[in-house]
Amino acid sequence: MTGSSNRGPRIQNLLAFSLLYLAGRAVARQIRRRWHRPAPGWLTRAPGHRALLGFTLTLAVVAFGVRIRYPLDEWVPLFEFIQAEPARLAQYTAFFTAGVLAYRYDWLDQLSRGTGYTWLAAGLALAAGLFVTGTDTAYFAPGGASAASACWTLVEMVICIGLSVGLLTLFRDVATGRHRLSRALADSSYTIYLIHLPIVVALQFAVARADLPALPSFALVAALATVGSVALAVPLRRLPGLRAVL
Structure with a gap:
């Protein structure tokens, strides 16, 4: 390293x-x-x-x-x-x-x-x-x-x-504590921070092939990366042994 x-x-x-x-x-x-x-x-x-x-x-x-x-x-x-x-x-x-x-x-x-x-x-x-x-x-x-x-x-x-x-x-x-989704997002914020980078990079490579302008590319990657990170983080924290550290 x-x-x-x-x-x-x-x-x-x-x-x-x-x-x-x-x-x-x-x-x-x-x-x-x-x-x-x-x-x-x-x-x-x-x-x-x-x-x-x-x-x-x-x-x-x-x-x-x-x-x-x-x-x-x-x-x-x-x-x-x-x-x-x-x-x-x-x-x-x-x-x-x-x-x-x-x-x-x-x-x-x-x-x-x-x-x-x-x-x-x-x-x-x-x-x-x-x-x-x-x-x-x-x-x-x-x-x-x-x-x-x-x-x-x-x-x-x-x-x-x-x-x-x-x-x-x-x-x-x-937003905080208003409903189950906001509580799940808050509880998963650390996990999202840890896992979001490879998701963002993969989406950037995928979107780059579409040859979109910079601003639409940014908006698309941001939206998809947010949804993808949350969708992966929430169930990941439910795995045995991971909830205590994530």
């Missing part, structure tokens, strides 16, 4: 983060047994605008610093096994940690609609702007100690955090 970065690096990173999470949880369990201290108040409350803004700016500063040395799409092998993109490593680490905390302390149910939809609007506005301008402009750069790199890093973080917080709020309000 050394060399090029096209051999499932995100799966490798997810596995590494999962192992680190298990180790961290074991350490935290021992600490709780010894000191019996409750979680600090700021952890038990869902983040508001101030916390999300601080998180965004801090992450942007750290990522910008890393990208001075390692620009986007530059991959390095860690321990000659894990393919890592240093430019986004801080982002992956922070988001994984935030996801663990959000689950542990029930942030998603507590997050206010005003906060979620404000950040959703910010993320959508910047994403729409990127569709208009593209990234091939003087205002964006993949790395280096430049204003363009800092600008792109900040825009990327706002889009990522805004859409993450906003879409989770939206789906919480309109």
Whole structure:
């Protein structure tokens, strides 16, 4: 698994983060047994605008610093096994940690609609702007100690955090737990993440032979891949021994 970065690096990173999470949880369990201290108040409350803004700016500063040395799409092998993109490593680490905390302390149910939809609007506005301008402009750069790199890093973080917080709020309000299908989709989300890639690639090869324009091809592959991934993931989780890990 050394060399090029096209051999499932995100799966490798997810596995590494999962192992680190298990180790961290074991350490935290021992600490709780010894000191019996409750979680600090700021952890038990869902983040508001101030916390999300601080998180965004801090992450942007750290990522910008890393990208001075390692620009986007530059991959390095860690321990000659894990393919890592240093430019986004801080982002992956922070988001994984935030996801663990959000689950542990029930942030998603507590997050206010005003906060979620404000950040959703910010993320959508910047994403729409990127569709208009593209990234091939003087205002964006993949790395280096430049204003363009800092600008792109900040825009990327706002889009990522805004859409993450906003879409989770939206789906919480309109879809979660309403019926059996939505619960099955929610329970199978991790499995869908793991199995969707070969389905998408196979469909892309199949659609490429039809010589369709780019936008219809994208829409067709997205629709078929979504249905196919769900159709495979739901029964896959019912197999003996797999439900516990998927």
